Amino acid sequence: MADLIVNGGKPLSGTLTPSGNKNSALPILCATLLTDDPVTLRNVPAITDVEKLVEFFTAQGSQITWDRTSGEMTLAHATFDPDRLQGTLPNGMRSSVLLFPPLLHRLGRLAIPGNAEGCSLGIRELDPHLEILTTLGAQIESNGTVTMELPGRFRGARHWPDYMSVTATENFVMAAALAEGTSTLLNAASEPHVQDLCATLAQMGARIEGIGTSKLTIHGVDRLHGGTFTIASDIHEIVTFLALGAITGGEVRVRESLPHHFDLIGRAFRKLGVTIDHDGDTAIVRPGQTLRVESPFTSNLLPKIEAAPWPYFPVDLLPCMIALAVRADGPMHFWNKVYEGGFTWMPELAKFGAHVVVSDPHRIIVFGSKPLRATTVDAPYIIRAAVALYMVAASIPGRSIVKNADTIKRAHPRFVENLRTFGAEVEWR
Ligand SMILES: CC(=O)N[C@H]1[C@@H](OP(=O)(O)OP(=O)(O)OC[C@H]2O[C@@H](n3ccc(=O)[nH]c3=O)[C@H](O)[C@@H]2O)O[C@H](CO)[C@@H](O)[C@@H]1O
Numbered sequence: 001m002a003d004l005i006v007n008g009g010k011p012l013s014g015t016l017t018p019s020g021n022k023n024s025a026l027p028i029l030c031a032t033l034l035t036d037d038p039v040t041l042r043n044v045p046a047i048t049d050v051e052k053l054v055e056f057f058t059a060q061g062s063q064i065t066w067d068r069t070s071g072e073m074t075l076a077h078a079t080f081d082p083d084r085l086q087g088t089l090p091n092g093m094r095s096s097v098l099l100f101p102p103l104l105h106r107l108g109r110l111a112i113p114g115n116a117e118g119c120s121l122g123i124r125e126l127d128p129h130l131e132i133l134t135t136l137g138a139q140i141e142s143n144g145t146v147t148m149e150l151p152g153r154f155r156g157a158r159h160w161p162d163y164m165s166v167t168a169t170e171n172f173v174m175a176a177a178l179a180e181g182t183s184t185l186l187n188a189a190s191e192p193h194v195q196d197l198c199a200t201l202a203q204m205g206a207r208i209e210g211i212g213t214s215k216l217t218i219h220g221v222d223r224l225h226g227g228t229f230t231i232a233s234d235i236h237e238i239v240t241f242l243a244l245g246a247i248t249g250g251e252v253r254v255r256e257s258l259p260h261h262f263d264l265i266g267r268a269f270r271k272l273g274v275t276i277d278h279d280g281d282t283a284i285v286r287p288g289q290t291l292r293v294e295s296p297f298t299s300n301l302l303p304k305i306e307a308a309p310w311p312y313f314p315v316d317l318l319p320c321m322i323a324l325a326v327r328a329d330g331p332m333h334f335w336n337k338v339y340e341g342g343f344t345w346m347p348e349l350a351k352f353g354a355h356v357v358v359s360d361p362h363r364i365i366v367f368g369s370k371p372l373r374a375t376t377v378d379a380p381y382i383i384r385a386a387v388a389l390y391m392v393a394a395s396i397p398g399r400s401i402v403k404n405a406d407t408i409k410r411a412h413p414r415f416v417e418n419l420r421t422f423g424a425e426v427e428w429r
């Protein structure tokens with residue numbers, strides 16, 4: 001495990017070109033297995049989750065070249081050899097579940113241990129994935145090991161799951177793209193990365209209607225083809241760097257900042273006193289903004305930022321807003337409607353001197369603007385919680401240590417190198 005050593009208290013200023021979104025790159029990489037044609041991907045982030053998938057594909061015989069500096073990767077799975085698969089999928093990452101449809105499509109059979117690993121935000125359920133695969137024609141058995149069998153092709157069907165799950169929606173789309181007949185998913189997730197996967201599959205020849213909405217209709221086709229596709233910017237990295245500018249009082253510009261996804265995110269910043277300007281596709285946080293919780297017009301109302309499946313504010317961005325709230329004048333209520341483990345790291349914030357009341361596993365109130373001190377904190381296995389602990393450390397003069405922060409490397413390549421170009425004093429140890 002690696003620790004971040006931080007000498008904080010300086011304004012961080014600079015311009016960032018964000019890397020590719022992990023949550024777009026991983027399903028798209030899995031989707032490349034749906035064709036034998038070569039696929040070239042641009043802007044692939046050099047992150048540990050991608051490294052694990054590439055290692056997995058290579059171990060099964062796929063041909064992959066990856067220029068980590070330019071971000072261009074070419075994959076050819078014509079030589080993918082099912083007999084080499086020993087039943088172990090990449091571990092420590094939720095996205096392994098995204099291999100189920102393409103592997104079933106190629107192998108017809110798959111056996112996995114009964115639990116899906118992911119970060120420690122909460123229990124990462126397998127059931128919605130297995131329900132989808134069953135609905136689309138797979139047969140599932142479980143006795144500790146889960147065995148999936150697909151006789152022939154996936155078969156088109158209608159499905160309405162309990163909730164909008166990102167990876168389960170992605171699995172539905174991948175399976176239905178090559179199914180016999182038409183499939184419909186209601187209560188579909190529509191996060192930017194779900195849209196990215198659908199758009200890439202459409203470019204590969206899939207017939208998908210309703211991209212970006214909660215109802216997806218997919219007309220199955222016989223084959224998908226290769227091509228050249230670009231992974232979109234990482235909305236999490238965009239927000240992180242803007243928030244870093246705001247919390248340290250610096251001026252930050254982020255290029256390729258996906259302004260069309262920004263309305264509600266910009267509103268969350270405004271609730272904490274931060275204005276994000278847009279100049280074309282560059283997002284800008286200007287220096288010298290006062291972090292202050294915006295007063296609602298309604299009297300006696302506790303201001304609130306609530307996170308839920310898109311188009312709500314994204315749960316993965318809550319930690320950045322919590323870090324800002326720690327520094328903002330006034331109380332802010334946060335509501336994570338998705339994960340029961342999203343606030344387990346609040347005791348680490350308290351070590352800096354932050355005042356946070358955990359109301360229940362899904363809700364906290366941050367009483368900001370308390371005097372803070374540099375200190376040592378422990379990051380949980382939650383990417384943006386580690387980022388948020390760094391943000392608070394960066395805002396406090398003196399030496400802090402964020403221990404076990406290397407979960408950040410799962411999503412953000414060159415995190416420390418980028419921070420240094422912004423004037424940060426920070427290093428891995
Ligand atoms: C690789 C990838 O893309 N990972 C993302 C994906 O994970 P993932 O696809 O695993 O997340 P899901 O959308 O399935 O939600 C995670 C868990 O939250 C609970 N749940 C979710 C929604 C809901 O309305 N009710 C409910 O109870 C379920 O227990 C579920 O298992 O989406 C999450 C939610 O945006 C993000 O944090 C992850 O970064």
Ligand SMILES: C=C(OP(=O)(O)O)C(=O)O
Pocket residue numbers: 022023093094095118119121316382383384411
């Ligand atoms: C929760 C996350 O990722 P994963 O689902 O891959 O664990 C995340 O990116 O914050």
